[in-house]
Amino acid sequence: MSIKVLIFASLSEQLGLSETELAADNLHTAQDVWNGISQQTADAAVRVAINQEYAQFSSAVKSGDEVAFFPPVTGG
Amino acid sequence: MSIKVLIFASLSEQLGLSETELAADNLHTAQDVWNGISQQTADAAVRVAINQEYAQFSSAVKSGDEVAFFPPVTGG
Amino acid sequence: MLIDISDKAIDPWQWLARAQAQLISSGALKQHRFGASANFIGTMRDFNDDQTIQAMELVHYPSMTKKELENILHEALTKHAILQAAITHRIGKVSPSDTLVVVAVWSAHRNAAFEACREIMEALKHRAPFWKKEHTDKGARWVAKNTQG
Amino acid sequence: MLIDISDKAIDPWQWLARAQAQLISSGALKQHRFGASANFIGTMRDFNDDQTIQAMELVHYPSMTKKELENILHEALTKHAILQAAITHRIGKVSPSDTLVVVAVWSAHRNAAFEACREIMEALKHRAPFWKKEHTDKGARWVAKNTQG
Numbered sequence: 001m002s003i004k005v006l007i008f009a010s011l012s013e014q015l016g017l018s019e020t021e022l023a024a025d026n027l028h029t030a031q032d033v034w035n036g037i038s039q040q041t042a043d044a045a046v047r048v049a050i051n052q053e054y055a056q057f058s059s060a061v062k063s064g065d066e067v068a069f070f071p072p073v074t075g076g
Numbered sequence: 077m078s079i080k081v082l083i084f085a086s087l088s089e090q091l092g093l094s095e096t097e098l099a100a101d102n103l104h105t106a107q108d109v110w111n112g113i114s115q116q117t118a119d120a121a122v123r124v125a126i127n128q129e130y131a132q133f134s135s136a137v138k139s140g141d142e143v144a145f146f147p148p149v150t151g152g
Numbered sequence: 153m154l155i156d157i158s159d160k161a162i163d164p165w166q167w168l169a170r171a172q173a174q175l176i177s178s179g180a181l182k183q184h185r186f187g188a189s190a191n192f193i194g195t196m197r198d199f200n201d202d203q204t205i206q207a208m209e210l211v212h213y214p215s216m217t218k219k220e221l222e223n224i225l226h227e228a229l230t231k232h233a234i235l236q237a238a239i240t241h242r243i244g245k246v247s248p249s250d251t252l253v254v255v256a257v258w259s260a261h262r263n264a265a266f267e268a269c270r271e272i273m274e275a276l277k278h279r280a281p282f283w284k285k286e287h288t289d290k291g292a293r294w295v296a297k298n299t300q301g
Numbered sequence: 302m303l304i305d306i307s308d309k310a311i312d313p314w315q316w317l318a319r320a321q322a323q324l325i326s327s328g329a330l331k332q333h334r335f336g337a338s339a340n341f342i343g344t345m346r347d348f349n350d351d352q353t354i355q356a357m358e359l360v361h362y363p364s365m366t367k368k369e370l371e372n373i374l375h376e377a378l379t380k381h382a383i384l385q386a387a388i389t390h391r392i393g394k395v396s397p398s399d400t401l402v403v404v405a406v407w408s409a410h411r412n413a414a415f416e417a418c419r420e421i422m423e424a425l426k427h428r429a430p431f432w433k434k435e436h437t438d439k440g441a442r443w444v445a446k447n448t449q450g
Contacts, residue, residue, distance in 0.1 A: 073431055075447075076429070085211060089294075125216055146281060150282065166314070191342070192411065266341070
């Protein structure tokens with residue numbers, strides 16, 4: 001009963017973390033997941049995706065979800 | 077002392093003429109050149125070029141010029 | 153700028169590769185300095201206005217074609233923040249799926265390339281002295297005017 | 302649609318030629334039915350924000366990249382009168398003048414191809430989960446955000 005967390009690019013370097021698993025208990029939103037990996041408030045530019053789709057920090061999460069945090073994308 | 081006249085595409089077929097030379101005497105405008113090759117009023121869609129640049133029927137012509145008449149272009 | 157008129161089949165991607173290589177080797181386009189290239193490839197379809205087209209003939213006014221295409225590219229190079237631009241256009245007898253025209257623009261950033269490429273195509277369609285004669289089941293006919301796109 | 306992610310050098314014109322051939326042979330694109338193709342090629346430059354870039358690293362979020370590029374092409378195919386669309390994007394270590402991205406759109410008429418190609422590139426730049434890390438004289442730095450074009 002866990003949530004997989006991925007962090008990419010500069011954000012991963014800042015947090016010193018690229019991937020982790022959190023116990024799903026008491027994690028109701030993406031914000032809760034963020035609070036589980038960082039004591040700091042997320043920069044306004046940080047994006048969140050739940051199961052590979054863009055979401056909000058207020059979006060619901062559940063056990064088995066993959067939640068990703070990353071800085072503005074810079075592809076192309 | 078002449079003006080070279082070129083006619084292209086459907087207009088050339090309508091007039092039965094693709095190229096001719098007209099004596100430059102009394103030819104002051106592209107309209108005069110048109111009158112030298114056709115008794116009919118030019119269709120509003122007919123374009124005229126003088127020395128390979130778009131012009132008007134009222135534009136001046138002189139001996140040595142190349143004057144072309146053609147229908148709307150359909151390249152590309 | 154680079155302008156070709158071809159009475160033989162155009163391979164659009166080979167032409168694009170060669171055009172870029174030629175512009176770079178002549179010094180007209182600096183490698184490592186363009187971040188964007190926008191291309192347009194026009195291809196002959198086998199239908200138009202609900203009629204099947206078997207073949208087409210493309211005629212032009214050679215000396216004016218050259219001048220007008222130069223004018224069009226010059227205007228694009230002046231108006232937009234682009235580095236280079238190139239055109240090739242087919243003439244003569246063509247068949248469905250043949251390439252009719254290729255336009256390519258190189259720039260540092262994408263917006264200028266997109267805008268210039270599109271404007272060059274619009275200008276070419278409205279100003280370059282080419283004419284199409286379609287050969288259909290019911291005989292040959294001159295195309296009266298270009299579509300709005 | 303056709304989506305490639307490549308950790309090897311992309312020859313943009315070979316990729317375009319192959320993408321079109323593949324879409325035609327699979328029946329996804331009917332030969333003789335498209336009159337227009339708009340392409341965009343993004344290339345690595347050797348400078349950015351006044352600094353010389355020696356190399357760059359492109360990382361991504363693989364499973365989301367695939368989904369998001371599919372979403373982007375699906376939206377373009379739904380919104381515009383286009384017949385097909387394709388993308389390839391480079392990942393890994395890249396050098397100046399390497400191709401980073403190619404977008405191609407096929408349609409009956411040119412306006413739809415131009416508009417869709419540009420919108421796909423904008424969407425890709427703003428939504429596809431790729432990140433660039435530049436290696437400059439002064440060390441490595443993550444690109445903070447994409448330019449407006």
